Amino acid sequence: MSRREPARRRMVPSYLAAQGTESPTRHSLQSLTALRATGLPAQPHHIPGQLRMLTLLEGGALSVSETAAYLDLPVSACRLLAAQLIDDGCLRAEVPLPDAHPAARPSPDLLKEVLSGLLALK
Amino acid sequence: MGSSPSSRLDGLPSSAALPGTPVYLPDSSHRRVKVLVAGPLGIGKTTFIRTLSEIPTLHTDEVMTEAAAGADSLDGLRDKTTTTVAIDFGRLSLARTDIVLYLYGTPGQRRFLPLWEDIAAGALGALVLADTRRLDDSFEVMDLIEERGLDYAVAVNHFSDAPVYDLEVLRSKLDLADETPMVVCDARDRGSSLDALIALSAHLVSRAGGTP
Numbered sequence: 116m117s118r119r120e121p122a123r124r125r126m127v128p129s130y131l132a133a134q135g136t137e138s139p140t141r142h143s144l145q146s147l148t149a150l151r152a153t154g155l156p157a158q159p160h161h162i163p164g165q166l167r168m169l170t171l172l173e174g175g176a177l178s179v180s181e182t183a184a185y186l187d188l189p190v191s192a193c194r195l196l197a198a199q200l201i202d203d204g205c206l207r208a209e210v211p212l213p214d215a216h217p218a219a220r221p222s223p224d225l226l227k228e229v230l231s232g233l234l235a236l237k
Numbered sequence: 238m239g240s241s242p243s244s245r246l247d248g249l250p251s252s253a254a255l256p257g258t259p260v261y262l263p264d265s266s267h268r269r270v271k272v273l274v275a276g277p278l279g280i281g282k283t284t285f286i287r288t289l290s291e292i293p294t295l296h297t298d299e300v301m302t303e304a305a306a307g308a309d310s311l312d313g314l315r316d317k318t319t320t321t322v323a324i325d326f327g328r329l330s331l332a333r334t335d336i337v338l339y340l341y342g343t344p345g346q347r348r349f350l351p352l353w354e355d356i357a358a359g360a361l362g363a364l365v366l367a368d369t370r371r372l373d374d375s376f377e378v379m380d381l382i383e384e385r386g387l388d389y390a391v392a393v394n395h396f397s398d399a400p401v402y403d404l405e406v407l408r409s410k411l412d413l414a415d416e417t418p419m420v421v422c423d424a425r426d427r428g429s430s431l432d433a434l435i436a437l438s439a440h441l442v443s444r445a446g447g448t449p
Contacts, residue, residue: 145359147269147339149262175261178269178339180326184295185259190355191300211269211359221270221361223447229270229338229361230438232331237431 140208141198144179146190147211150197151176155205164188165196169205176209260292262337263330271339272437273357275382276366277374281394282342283325285366285424289340289431290327297324299352322349324356345378353381362441363389364433366424369399372410379411388444390418390437416440 152172157165164186171177171185183193200206215222262269274282287294301320325342341356343363357363363382367375375391382389393407402410408419418440422433442448 146341146355147271147359149269171259174259175264177259177261180297180339180341181259181295183297184326187298189300190297213266213268217359221441221445223442223445225268225270225336226361226438226442226445227447228334228336229331230435230442232334232336232338233431233435233438235332236329237428237435 139198140201141194143217144194144197144208145211145217146180147178149176149178149209149211150182150201151207151209153205153207155203157205158203161200161203161205162196164192165200168193168196168200172206178211257293265335267335267337269337269339271341271360272434273343273360273363273382273387274340274366275343275345275363275378275389276394277345277368277371277378280345280366280368280374281424282366285364285392285394285422285430285433286325286327286340286342288424288427289329289434291329292327294325294327296326298322299324299355301349301351322352324352345374345381347377347381350381353385357382357385357387360387362437363387364437365389365391366394367391367411368394368396369402369407370396372407375411388441390420390433390440392420392422392433392436395421395423416443 150168150172152169157169161169167186168182171182177185179193179197180190182188182197183190186193188196197206197208201208210217212225215225274285276282283294299322301322302318322344324344326339328337328339330337341360343353343356365375365378365382379389379391391411391413404419404421411419413419418436420433420436423429
């Protein structure tokens with residue numbers, strides 16, 4: 116069954132129309148992964164939600180949660196759209212804790228730094 | 238879709254705290270961590286986050302599909318329902334370090350369980366807000382947190398018309414383990430809210446085997 120309906124206006128939210136763009140990259144995008152624009156321009160296959168994302172991130176980096184909030188997208192949809200932009204080289208993903216294994220429990224040193232950083236705010 | 242990023246005003250007072258201009262992350266390298274601020278509806282989670290956050294409080298709308306059976310039952314409606322749950326969050330940069338701490342307001346009801354997997358992943362720990370007028374509401378939250386293996390501290394948010402209990406009485410009412418810290422806090426006050434986070438952090442350090 117052909118799914119080509121080129122002239123029809125899209126009647127579903129754009130993030131649902133992202134079918135076929137699924138990429139394993141989205142599974143590595145945590146809520147605190149930062150998204151940063153690389154400067155590579157958008158490509159013709161990018162959908163409006165992705166163009167808005169690139170525009171938002173022109174000004175600087177934001178976490179996945181913040182990107183979703185500013186774009187008014189559910190986080191799952193935001194991940195999906197960002198993953199393709201990462202795969203296409205338009206965005207770069209930066210992990211929240213560069214030196215830690217993603218599944219590891221927080222290290223005592225990190226927790227101590229959080230504590231002293233909070234105490235220093237008083 | 239189609240709304241501009243600055244058009245989401247719902248639920249927020251008409252003050253300056255609107256998510257208009259994005260507050261970007263530092264360009265320099267930094268680390269990002271998160272703590273959950275958990276509790277039943279109306280307990281003051283958003284107030285707590287707004288008090289400490291250096292950016293206007295943001296929210297994501299999480300779409301959750303759930304089987305309606307058992308939950309708010311409606312006659313003849315037993316199919317899946319979708320619920321939209323707003324998750325409030327904010328962030329603050331810690332002093333003399335490169336750490337940016339995110340605070341995620343996390344709803345305490347078990348029916349929001351699907352949201353927990355995502356929000357709790359990678360969290361350092363949780364601060365449970367409790368209200369002396371309805372302590373029972375906090376049990377469900379503490380269960381959810383313990384099931385996820387997260388360490389937590391309890392902050393009793395002070396409401397002026399709430400009964401004042403002796404802390405030991407509160408501890409036994411909440412059935413807290415001896416090592417779980419409990420503090421009284423006023424979510425509207427920065428110093429008081431900061432103290433609650435400090436109590437949690439000190440607890441997390443000792444649970445991880447370090448000395449604060």
